[in-house]
Amino acid sequence: MMRRLLLCVLPALLLLSGCAAPVDPDEARESIQVIAMDTAMLITTYGERSPAAAYACEDVIRDLEKQLSRTDPDSAVSRLNAAGTLELGELDEELIPILSAAEAYRRETDGAFDITIAPVVAAWGFAGGEEYRVPGEAELQELLERVDGSAVRVEDRTVTLGPGQAIDLGGIAKGYAAGKLTQIFNEYEVPRALAELGGNVLAWGDRPDGTPWRVGVQDPAHPDDRNALVGVLELVDSFAVTSGSYQRYFQQDGKTYHHIIDPATGRPADSGLTSVTVVAGSGAGGAMCDAYSTALFVMGEEKALDFWRSQQGGALFSLVLVTEDGRVVVADKTGQFNFVPEEGSGYTYETVS
Amino acid sequence: MKPFPRLRPTAWDGLVVLCVAALALGIAFFQWRGGTQEGLTAVVSVDGREVDRFPLEELIAAPRAYEHNGYTLEVCAALRGEVSSLDHVKSDGEMGLRVARSDCPTQDCVHTGTITRSGQSIVCLPARVIIRLEGGAADPGNVDAVTG
Numbered sequence: 001m002m003r004r005l006l007l008c009v010l011p012a013l014l015l016l017s018g019c020a021a022p023v024d025p026d027e028a029r030e031s032i033q034v035i036a037m038d039t040a041m042l043i044t045t046y047g048e049r050s051p052a053a054a055y056a057c058e059d060v061i062r063d064l065e066k067q068l069s070r071t072d073p074d075s076a077v078s079r080l081n082a083a084g085t086l087e088l089g090e091l092d093e094e095l096i097p098i099l100s101a102a103e104a105y106r107r108e109t110d111g112a113f114d115i116t117i118a119p120v121v122a123a124w125g126f127a128g129g130e131e132y133r134v135p136g137e138a139e140l141q142e143l144l145e146r147v148d149g150s151a152v153r154v155e156d157r158t159v160t161l162g163p164g165q166a167i168d169l170g171g172i173a174k175g176y177a178a179g180k181l182t183q184i185f186n187e188y189e190v191p192r193a194l195a196e197l198g199g200n201v202l203a204w205g206d207r208p209d210g211t212p213w214r215v216g217v218q219d220p221a222h223p224d225d226r227n228a229l230v231g232v233l234e235l236v237d238s239f240a241v242t243s244g245s246y247q248r249y250f251q252q253d254g255k256t257y258h259h260i261i262d263p264a265t266g267r268p269a270d271s272g273l274t275s276v277t278v279v280a281g282s283g284a285g286g287a288m289c290d291a292y293s294t295a296l297f298v299m300g301e302e303k304a305l306d307f308w309r310s311q312q313g314g315a316l317f318s319l320v321l322v323t324e325d326g327r328v329v330v331a332d333k334t335g336q337f338n339f340v341p342e343e344g345s346g347y348t349y350e351t352v353s
Numbered sequence: 354m355k356p357f358p359r360l361r362p363t364a365w366d367g368l369v370v371l372c373v374a375a376l377a378l379g380i381a382f383f384q385w386r387g388g389t390q391e392g393l394t395a396v397v398s399v400d401g402r403e404v405d406r407f408p409l410e411e412l413i414a415a416p417r418a419y420e421h422n423g424y425t426l427e428v429c430a431a432l433r434g435e436v437s438s439l440d441h442v443k444s445d446g447e448m449g450l451r452v453a454r455s456d457c458p459t460q461d462c463v464h465t466g467t468i469t470r471s472g473q474s475i476v477c478l479p480a481r482v483i484i485r486l487e488g489g490a491a492d493p494g495n496v497d498a499v500t501g
Contacts, residue, residue: 033398033474033483040476040483042498058401194497201500211493218501224466226473227433232496242501275501 030054036065039198046192053188068173081166088157105291106149113295114149114263118168126259132250140266175290178202199242203235220246220274234338237282241289243297244275271300277320393489424480427454431467
């Protein structure tokens with residue numbers, strides 16, 4: 001009797017302990033942290049090739065930084081800014097598509113996004129390496145005369161700036177990099193991944209439990225509390241990029257000056273918004289979300305919503321606007337994501353169409 | 354050939370069965386839980402290279418310091434909402450960590466305050482240090498990332 005019991009029970013128990021946690025190849029995970037483009041980046045990839053994919057992402061980001069950095073004197077952008085013209089070498093190949101995209105977004109946003117704002121941004125001390133200061137009106141007017149993205153010429157492999165111009169790709173480079181990561185995820189057959197490049201998030205696939213990735217939108221009123229959110233975006237295969245006045249700023253004589261400069265005035269945009277989050281599908285391009293988030297912050301609520309309504313060829317992107325007067329405005333026609341308001345945040349929530 | 358003697362199970366055999374059963378059930382139970390009862394782990398990387406990894410509780414006994422690029426960060430255990438001993442910010446009791454002191458020029462790492470949940474991080478760009486929390490109880494309500 002006992003022997004029969006042993007024959008039945010022992011294999012069952014061994015089966016129980018051995019099969020309790022089947023290893024799914026999709027669960028293999030690699031997580032890397034990269035400091036690049038003046039921000040911290042965290043990339044988590046899943047799948048059998050997750051380590052190779054994660055390190056390929058780092059290579060792409062490092063390569064882009066070498067070309068696009070404004071602080072590295074050897075980068076293509078620094079050489080272009082120093083000389084006013086640059087014949088692109090084999091290692092500078094990313095500059096042409098990113099300049100082309102930047103010009104398209106400048107035109108679409110009627111100049112609210114303009115990479116030639118660089119000298120003005122530097123005058124305020126937001127370019128890095130300089131002290132923060134408030135430039136005088138005469139200085140700003142002189143610098144503003146140089147701001148005109150349409151003067152940047154690309155002919156064959158030569159880029160030429162207008163007189164006295166300089167470019168800063170900080171408002172588009174991280175989004176562009178996020179877009180490049182989607183190519184790697186496809187190449188390495190990554191089923192799911194989450195990439196945080198500063199304020200840029202790429203949610204690739206879904207979570208390991210099959211639910212959408214949950215991406216919080218920082219509460220601009222409490223930038224020092226990472227648990228303080230205005231709401232949560234539930235995303236699958238999407239980019240989410242936020243521009244906010246709280247991200248970089250300084251105070252002088254009791255007044256706060258933030259880093260999002262209005263190309264029309266040369267001063268920090270005073271648009272009534274405290275943050276703009278642009279959400280789009282992963283096929284739409286991270287560069288677009290990055291550039292639009294800056295431009296729509298400059299535009300302000302009314303113009304930003306008009307711009308959102310004017311999208312051609314169906315809804316491409318959605319918005320979450322946080323206003324100075326305590327409202328969160330969600331504009332979405334895609335139906336591709338869900339926005340969950342944060343209980344007890346103190347904001348009032350509006351949905352527009 | 355000499356036949357095997359007829360074996361009769363004894364009380365010791367029963368004990369072995371019980372031990373194997375207990376072991377198997379224990380392993381199965383642990384694996385089913387997926388280790389979700391583990392506490393939070395702090396992972397510190399410098400210039401993209403992991404230099405330290407420790408259970409959050411270890412910070413209670415002693416703070417830790419990280420030096421790189423000419424700057425030093427002191428990391429200590431903290432409750433969410435706590436800013437410094439001089440401030441009287443209400444705490445909700447969630448334990449985490451914060452950068453208590455840094456001699457970096459931006460002080461962004463200090464101003465980040467206390468992080469308490471898996472996936473959150475404190476970044477010091479001048480020192481090129483990232484401190485991130487991992488593990489902890491799996492909570493589908495947690496956010497995976499924060500934009501902004």
